[in-house]
Amino acid sequence: MTSRPTPLGPSAGRPVSAGTTVRFALLVILILAASGLMLLDVAYWWVSTANSSVCSLASGIDPDRHSDLGMLVQGTTQAHAYTACMQRYAPPPLWWIPLSWLAVVCAAAGVLFFWLPVWKARRGRVVPLAVVDGDGNVGKVLEEVAAVAGLTRLPRLVVDPAAASVGALVFGRNGRPVVCLHGGLLARRHRDPKGFRAVLLHEFAHVRNGDVTLTYATVALWRVFLVLVAPPYLTGLAMYLVGVAGASSPPLAQTSRSVLQVVVLVVLVYLARADVLRSREVHADRTAVRWGADPGGWHVAASPGTGGAAARVLGSFAALWRTHPRWDVRRGALADAAPVYGVPGLPLFLTGASAVLIGSQLSMAIGAYQHGSNGLLAPHLAGLVAAGLVTGVSGTVLWRAVVHAVLTGRRPPSGPRAGLWLGAGMAAGSLIAGQGTIAQFFPSRNALLVAFLLGGPAFAWWTAQCAELWAKTWRGRTLRPVLAVGLAAGGLALWQWFAWWYGNGAALGTGWWYDTAGIKQMLAQTYPGPAADHRTMLAGISVVYPFILILNSLPFVAIGTGSLGIVSLAAWAARRPPAVRPWTRDAMGDIEGAAEPPVEEPPRLRRVLLPGLLGGLAAWAVVPAVLAGPWAGLSRAPTWNTQLAWLLVLAWLWLTLVILAVASSVVAALAARRYRLLAALIAAQTTVLVGMAGPVVLLIFDGCVGPLSVSSASCDLRPSRVLLQWGDLHQIVGFTMMTATVASVIVAAAVSVMDRMRAAHRAADGAGTGPQPARRPGVRRLFPAAACLLALAVLSGEAVYRLAHIPRSGSQLAGSTARAMQSQFRRMSPQPASAPVTPRTKSRQVQAWGHVGGYALLDRFTADQDRIIAIVQTAAAHKEPLTALVQVRPICESIGQTATDAALYFDVPDPQGNNQWQAFMLNAAQSTLDCRTALGHLTAGRMKEAHDAFRTSFGKIYAAQRYDKAVDARIAELKRAGEGNP
Numbered sequence: 014m015t016s017r018p019t020p021l022g023p024s025a026g027r028p029v030s031a032g033t034t035v036r037f038a039l040l041v042i043l044i045l046a047a048s049g050l051m052l053l054d055v056a057y058w059w060v061s062t063a064n065s066s067v068c069s070l071a072s073g074i075d076p077d078r079h080s081d082l083g084m085l086v087q088g089t090t091q092a093h094a095y096t097a098c099m100q101r102y103a104p105p106p107l108w109w110i111p112l113s114w115l116a117v118v119c120a121a122a123g124v125l126f127f128w129l130p131v132w133k134a135r136r137g138r139v140v141p142l143a144v145v146d147g148d149g150n151v152g153k154v155l156e157e158v159a160a161v162a163g164l165t166r167l168p169r170l171v172v173d174p175a176a177a178s179v180g181a182l183v184f185g186r187n188g189r190p191v192v193c194l195h196g197g198l199l200a201r202r203h204r205d206p207k208g209f210r211a212v213l214l215h216e217f218a219h220v221r222n223g224d225v226t227l228t229y230a231t232v233a234l235w236r237v238f239l240v241l242v243a244p245p246y247l248t249g250l251a252m253y254l255v256g257v258a259g260a261s262s263p264p265l266a267q268t269s270r271s272v273l274q275v276v277v278l279v280v281l282v283y284l285a286r287a288d289v290l291r292s293r294e295v296h297a298d299r300t301a302v303r304w305g306a307d308p309g310g311w312h313v314a315a316s317p318g319t320g321g322a323a324a325r326v327l328g329s330f331a332a333l334w335r336t337h338p339r340w341d342v343r344r345g346a347l348a349d350a351a352p353v354y355g356v357p358g359l360p361l362f363l364t365g366a367s368a369v370l371i372g373s374q375l376s377m378a379i380g381a382y383q384h385g386s387n388g389l390l391a392p393h394l395a396g397l398v399a400a401g402l403v404t405g406v407s408g409t410v411l412w413r414a415v416v417h418a419v420l421t422g423r424r425p426p427s428g429p430r431a432g433l434w435l436g437a438g439m440a441a442g443s444l445i446a447g448q449g450t451i452a453q454f455f456p457s458r459n460a461l462l463v464a465f466l467l468g469g470p471a472f473a474w475w476t477a478q479c480a481e482l483w484a485k486t487w488r489g490r491t492l493r494p495v496l497a498v499g500l501a502a503g504g505l506a507l508w509q510w511f512a513w514w515y516g517n518g519a520a521l522g523t524g525w526w527y528d529t530a531g532i533k534q535m536l537a538q539t540y541p542g543p544a545a546d547h548r549t550m551l552a553g554i555s556v557v558y559p560f561i562l563i564l565n566s567l568p569f570v571a572i573g574t575g576s577l578g579i580v581s582l583a584a585w586a587a588r589r590p591p592a593v594r595p596w597t598r599d600a601m602g603d604i605e606g607a608a609e610p611p612v613e614e615p616p617r618l619r620r621v622l623l624p625g626l627l628g629g630l631a632a633w634a635v636v637p638a639v640l641a642g643p644w645a646g647l648s649r650a651p652t653w654n655t656q657l658a659w660l661l662v663l664a665w666l667w668l669t670l671v672i673l674a675v676a677s678s679v680v681a682a683l684a685a686r687r688y689r690l691l692a693a694l695i696a697a698q699t700t701v702l703v704g705m706a707g708p709v710v711l712l713i714f715d716g717c718v719g720p721l722s723v724s725s726a727s728c729d730l731r732p733s734r735v736l737l738q739w740g741d742l743h744q745i746v747g748f749t750m751m752t753a754t755v756a757s758v759i760v761a762a763a764v765s766v767m768d769r770m771r772a773a774h775r776a777a778d779g780a781g782t783g784p785q786p787a788r789r790p791g792v793r794r795l796f797p798a799a800a801c802l803l804a805l806a807v808l809s810g811e812a813v814y815r816l817a818h819i820p821r822s823g824s825q826l827a828g829s830t831a832r833a834m835q836s837q838f839r840r841m842s843p844q845p846a847s848a849p850v851t852p853r854t855k856s857r858q859v860q861a862w863g864h865v866g867g868y869a870l871l872d873r874f875t876a877d878q879d880r881i882i883a884i885v886q887t888a889a890a891h892k893e894p895l896t897a898l899v900q901v902r903p904i905c906e907s908i909g910q911t912a913t914d915a916a917l918y919f920d921v922p923d924p925q926g927n928n929q930w931q932a933f934m935l936n937a938a939q940s941t942l943d944c945r946t947a948l949g950h951l952t953a954g955r956m957k958e959a960h961d962a963f964r965t966s967f968g969k970i971y972a973a974q975r976y977d978k979a980v981d982a983r984i985a986e987l988k989r990a991g992e993g994n995p
Contacts, residue, residue: 040285046371047278051246052114056106058249068098070861073922081451081523094919105381126233130185142170162217187226211306218300224293290336354417358434364406365438372399373446376515396511404504415480428477429470436469449522456522485613490595502576509573517563527559542657568815570747572808574754578698581691586798620684625696628677629703636707639665674700674753682764690761697757856991858922859984909941926983933976940969
């Protein structure tokens with residue numbers, strides 16, 4: 014009696030998951046994101062009455078000639094007015110409208126998913142197996158094959174007698190699968206029993222691997238997308254292009270990009286769908302062969318290759334659109350598992366493009382509904398989704414490739430080459446999404462997209478080295494825990510990267526940057542002091558300060574970058590693995606040629622950690638010198654943390670830590686032959702964290718050592734003092750960690766390139782590459798473990814502190830947040846040269862300015878002026894005493910409120926008219942101040958002073974009235990000039 018092969022589970026032999034479930038998740042998110050975007054656009058076109066063009070015109074934007082930078086500056090320097098205008102005249106559709114439609118799409122996909130098996134198994138098409146298997150022989154074979162596959166319950170078996178093919182089909186869902194045997198397959202059973210058995214094993218592999226639900230959920234989502242989402246969108250798009258677009262003449266780049274985005278998303282959805290289905294077929298083949306299937310049972314004969322390299326490239330491109338892999342690919346996957354575990358370039362490109370597109374659309378969709386908030390929700394949520402997609406797909410691919418190389422003795426992938434594909438996809442997705450552009454096809458700073466070509470390789474390089482290090486040191490039963498931790502660390506860093514891009518980075522593509530003169534003015538107001546004595550240092554601070562402002566909006570930037578070093582250093586805390594690692598046992602049956610890798614120690618801990626500790630201690634020695642600088646006397650002031658001295662201390666502290674971090678990363682990179690990036694990263698971040706502890710210790714013991722006293726003359730050990738100074742000290746923690754991390758990546762790359770060029774023939778260093786016979790003492794494991802926990806606690810506390818101090822959204826903060834942003838941008842934004850505006854456009858701008866609120870403000874003032882005139886005339890006619898004018902108090906305050914609202918409103922989009930508008934606001938505001946003075950004198954009984962103040966106040970009101978009429982006349986003049994002009 015022959016023994017049956019031992020059934021294997023769906024993940025047996027796979028130290029890392031196949032990745033198809035993550036790809037399916039990407040597909041689902043792609044479909045939902047594309048559907049949500051298209052449905053939101055449809056809601057805008059069919060339901061909403063939004064008209065954002067009127068707000069753009071009122072802000073002074075020329076839709077025909079304005080540059081992206083000019084449009085950005087006009088919007089941000091008038092942020093309060095623009096936000097209020099968009100809330101009133103361009104509100105998004107009610108939030109439940111697109112969500113309800115999206116819920117209908119999901120419900121329809123669910124109904125179709127359950128209905129498809131019923132349709133496929135309908136009467137008249139298939140019959141139960143018992144109807145055609147009178148003697149029961151086929152059923153016995155199926156029971157035997159199911160036992161080999163490890164199925165505890167035989168699926169429902171039906172036959173399609175009309176199907177002449179020699180195949181089979183599985184449909185339904187994982188809990189209730191249905192196997193449909195084609196009539197040609199039953200006829201093949203007698204003449205080719207091995208082929209019959211191979212086909213059955215392949216289909217049962219789909220059942221055992223849990224492919225059925227994912228496959229038909231994919232089919233259901235795709236069909237519902239084509240039926241319920243695409244037609245309404247195409248109809249609405251046609252109506253928009255013919256109707257609204259023709260009337261408002263939006264920029265061609267915006268119109269064409271909106272169409273291109275949807276086309277690209279649909280293509281990505283289809284490619285992701287095909288990739289999921291192809292991947293399931295390959296893994297089902299491999300599972301069936303492990304169970305003893307004959308590969309020739311379902312594979313067709315190889316066809317002779319034709320054509321040259323161009324034909325092969327075209328064939329590979331065409332294969333991307335197929336839902337089943339080519340036969341030569343399936344045969345190759347059985348002969349050599351390396352391609353299955355490889356790092357394909359094009360899927361990584363598509364993953365990067367998909368993630369950026371989804372993130373950008375999500376950011377814009379959320380941004381439309383977050384008026385009045387602090388503005389952090391949209392970029393952070395969009396960045397989280399984009400980072401999750403990139404990490405889940407590309408990170409899993411890299412881990413699988415590294416693990417396969419470790420088990421087969423091959424050279425693991427380095428990561429940067431795969432990262433270039435990923436970064437190129439992110440750059441392409443950003444370009445298609447219009448990130449960094451507004452009304453242009455390409456950003457003004459195209460070179461900014463190179464940042465993706467650097468960030469992608471850096472992420473992939475770290476992921477590959479982290480995977481290799483943990484695969485060679487881990488001793489657990491499965492790699493899933495360290496895989497999850499590694500992906501979480503990389504994803505957290507990427508999250509901050511994407512949040513920066515969606516929040517501030519994309520704006521740099523327009524050519525925008527802070528004006529250094531404005532920054533110096535802001536620093537002088539925030540940190541008063543003898544600035545003339547430190548001009549050189551302040552000039553450097555004004556260059557760096559914008560980066561700090563940007564990073565301060567990212568509460569997790571310190572823990573995000575620090576997690577990369579923490580997860581890397583944690584490998585040194587792991588126990589020495591045994592000769593046979595538990596996690597490798599099952600992998601032997603799946604990967605051809607797999608063998609237990611030799612036990613390897615990571616590079617010696619002192620080569621990695623010692624440079625960072627020495628660098629941090631060196632920073633401790635520098636801190637007293639910083640405090641003893643020329644600003645030392647100022648530090649004795651009670652509020653010295655708001656003075657220029659504290660700003661200079663922070664600047665010198667950051668500069669010191671960065672220089673020492675670079676030096677320590679160079680030493681660590683030169684000492685390490687393997688895991689050079691991890692060594693440089695750990696050394697740099699250790700320098701920063703240890704060096705940053707110096708000021709904290711000095712603050713705790715402030716006053717105990719005379720020359721090192723900061724703000725206290727007596728020794729009073731109060732740890733709470735740290736919290737008092739941390740309000741400013743924490744501002745450079747994230748910036749310093751980020752700077753040191755980026756510098757360590759650059760150092761590791763430079764050292765690696767120079768090392769390959771100088772000594773390509775040199776043998777690898779024995780330390781860290783060969784087996785170490787001696788077991789590491791426990792104290793050596795406890796030290797890196799304690800360092801990891803301490804760093805994690807410090808950086809997590811810094812993130813909690815930042816979260817606690819982020820301005821919350823709310824009615825009382827809605828206006829102040831916009832006013833603060835508007836004030837900041839007015840002081841620090843550049844002023845691009847304005848292009849000449851045609852009379853017709855100028856007429857549209859001033860009309861929009863008046864329509865969305867300008868006329869209302871002028872009318873408010875006129876009404877208040879008329880009320881005051883009526884009161885004064887009545888008092889004069891009845892010869893009432895001066896005290897009768899006390900009733901003008903609420904009217905004076907109303908005029909002052911009008912002046913305040915006018916200051917937050919748009920500037921008049923005309924230089925002459927805006928000068929008159931500024932004069933109107935100034936006189937109206939001054940009239941209120943004089944009126945308050947007069948009322949104060951009136952209350953105190955000083956009648957003469959009250960009379961003079963009232964006269965001055967009323968004179969300012971009359972002056973404001975003249976400028977009110979001048980603004981109105983100027984608008985009328987510009988409107989007449991625009992009539993009949995092109």
